[in-house]
Amino acid sequence: MPVPENLSDVEAAAVPVNWLTAYFALVTLGKLQAGERVLIHAAAGGVGTAAVQIAKLLGGVAFATAGNEEKVELARSLGADVAINYERDDFEAVVRERTNGEGVHLVLESVGGEVFTKSVRCLTTNGRLIVYGHASGKDGTVASGDIFRRRLTIACVSGGMMIDDPKVAEEAKERVIAWLREGKVKPIVGEVHPLKDAGIAQHRLETRQTKGKVVLVP
Numbered sequence: 327m328p329v330p331e332n333l334s335d336v337e338a339a340a341v342p343v344n345w346l347t348a349y350f351a352l353v354t355l356g357k358l359q360a361g362e363r364v365l366i367h368a369a370a371g372g373v374g375t376a377a378v379q380i381a382k383l384l385g386g387v388a389f390a391t392a393g394n395e396e397k398v399e400l401a402r403s404l405g406a407d408v409a410i411n412y413e414r415d416d417f418e419a420v421v422r423e424r425t426n427g428e429g430v431h432l433v434l435e436s437v438g439g440e441v442f443t444k445s446v447r448c449l450t451t452n453g454r455l456i457v458y459g460h461a462s463g464k465d466g467t468v469a470s471g472d473i474f475r476r477r478l479t480i481a482c483v484s485g486g487m488m489i490d491d492p493k494v495a496e497e498a499k500e501r502v503i504a505w506l507r508e509g510k511v512k513p514i515v516g517e518v519h520p521l522k523d524a525g526i527a528q529h530r531l532e533t534r535q536t537k538g539k540v541v542l543v544p
Contacts, residue, residue: 327499330507340372340513340539341506343485348376348434349498350483351456352384356432360385363430365421365448367437369406370397372539373458375514377434378404383510389430391417393534400537404514418444434458442466451476458483514538 329338351373352358364381368374369390381388382405390406392398393413402409408424410417421430429450435442436459443466445455455478473480488495505511516538519527530536 328503330503332509333506333513336515336518336541336543337513339541340515341502344372344539345376345380345502345506345513346488346495346498347373347458347483348380349502350487350494351434351458352377352380352386352432353501354487354494354498355481355483356434356454356456358384358386358432361387362432363387363389363425364432364434365389365391365417365430365445366401366406366434367391367441367445368459368461369401369404369409370537372514373434373436375400375404375538376511378406379511380505381405383505386432389417389421389424397537400514418448421448429453432456436461438462438466439464440466443468446472446478446480449476449478452478454479454481456481456483515541517541518543520544 327342358364364386366374366377369378370392378388378390378401388406389408390401391410391412392401395411398409398411410420429448431450431453433445433455435445435455435457438460439462446468516536517540519542521542521544524542527540531540
């Protein structure tokens with residue numbers, strides 16, 4: 327991927343996986359349209375900070391969840407219309423309240439377990455849920471009858487998409503790079519660690535102490 331002239335090498339390192347994942351989830355599979363509501367979990371993380379920005383750039387209404395007030399503020403600073411501290415508030419209840427019970431059109435889900443189950447309940451009729459991770463290691467549940475009655479779509483983003491369909495990957499790369507070059511969006515680098523401290527960086531990720539993308543340098 328070409329590095330836009332307005333990005334440092336560290337910022338550029340924060341782009342490829344996160345931003346392409348967010349693009350695939352929101353655009354390629356999620357088909358987000360202007361005016362639609364999208365719920366983005368882990369909105370202060372690497373994929374989440376990209377997704378909030380892309381959602382707003384496309385004219386979406388962004389509902390963002392994060393685990394503490396500092397992370398909530400980061401999501402809000404990137405344009406989130408509704409930022410929810412999931413440690414304090416029930417995100418499902420907030421979504422219902424702020425949408426007059428209608429729910430959201432699209433969910434980006436990376437946690438699994440109860441978050442997955444509640445996210446399905448947050449969807450409108452014809453809603454789409456895109457899974458791009460399984461951080462909790464727990465399976466969520468959904469009733470097949472519910473999928474049928476509400477005409478829901480559940481799909482998955484993985485790195486294999488870039489291998490299976492090079493044309494889709496190329497389109498995503500070109501569009502993301504153009505947005506970055508034009509300054510319409512920006513990579514959020516939360517921490518930079520020397521490679522020798524990779525274990526420390528990994529621990530901070532695992533214990534949810536980080537924001538944005540964690541970058542390792544030589």
